[in-house]
Amino acid sequence: MTDPVFDTAATRAFGTRLPIVAGGLMWLGDAAYVSACARAGIMGFITAASFPDTLDAEIAKCRDMAEGNPFGVNVSMLPKLVPGEKTADVFRQIADAGVRVVETSGRNPEPYIPQLKDAGITVLHKVPSVRFAVKAQSVGVDMVTIVGAECGGHPGMDLVGSMVNMALAEERLDIPFLIGGGIGAGSQIVAALAAGASGVTIGTRFLVCEELTAHPGYKQAMVDASERDTDLTMQTVRNTIRTLKNETTKEVARLERENPEGGIDQLMPLVKGTIGRQAYASGDVSWGMLSAGQALGLTDAIKPLAEIVAELEHEAEVALARLRPERRTA
Ligand SMILES: Cc1cc2nc3c(=O)[nH]c(=O)nc-3n(C[C@H](O)[C@H](O)[C@H](O)COP(=O)(O)O)c2cc1C
Structure with missing residues (x-):
């Protein structure tokens, strides 16, 4: 993606090549997967809840494998996964490990914002509805992901689709936002950027990558x-x-x-x-x-993550050319 439209507030904040985020994956967001994301030029997140006793080691392993590329940690603040009283400790551990981006989800991150800001951490908060994104903006998160009804995992109770979310987000938010839920083709990335998003968040489309630690x-x-x-x-x-x-x-x-x-x-x-x-x-x-x-409908074969990302890039370039016929014929 060499076109300047792919250089966004998200790529600048994360230091990634592409405006693509691989959202946290419970049990699957480990060093092997997240470092593959980092090497492919996208932002990936180790899921803290999957490593209650060994998060430091997983971060260190990921850093070794990421070849100097940035990555983050996902903290799903559902009470069952990371009990409330431990969440501040998890954030401290992440900061001490030198990680500079967190993806939060599950509930309002307000109590932890001062701690995260003090540590110089960029907070990408994930919500299942634009109304929660507006709330997250008001408590000081840096960026939000809004996941639509199509998404794998938790789409919330409102079940509004990503096409509507992107238009509403553009109207109602001032901070940069990402669109997640059903994204699995490059054309959708261009659509999200055209709607004012700074990028996309993907889970399902990447479940078929070789680096994922699964059978x-x-x-x-x-x-x-x-x-x-x-x-x-x-x-x-x-x-x-x-x-x-x-x-x-x-x-x-x-x-x-x-x-x-x-x-x-x-x-x-x-x-x-x-x-x-x-x-x-x-x-x-x-x-x-x-x-x-x-987005299961958009998976085609088990292959290296970098190949899937390269396909998304190519599809995005094609979609962009479709919008600029003079370039297609040039
Ligand atoms: C297998 C799987 C596990 C997930 N686990 C988490 C998680 O632990 N924490 C979280 O915030 N989101 C989790 N998600 C949501 C993803 O990070 C992402 O927001 C979502 O998959 C995007 O929608 P998509 O599946 O349509 O691409 C999970 C999604 C999948 C598919």
């Missing part, structure tokens, strides 16, 4: 799945999640339909993260809540 059977299932192969569940507990359609999502949907008041206790035996983690290791995707979004 090839899992990755092949992500290649084979289409945009129609995800389910939205857990709305009865106000924690909507989009995952690969499988035996678990069918069973969760049945429980929610038959006993909508059952709460998290009836779902927990099915939705606990350890089951999903087993699927990453075994390649058997029939059980477990395996976060994945509609």
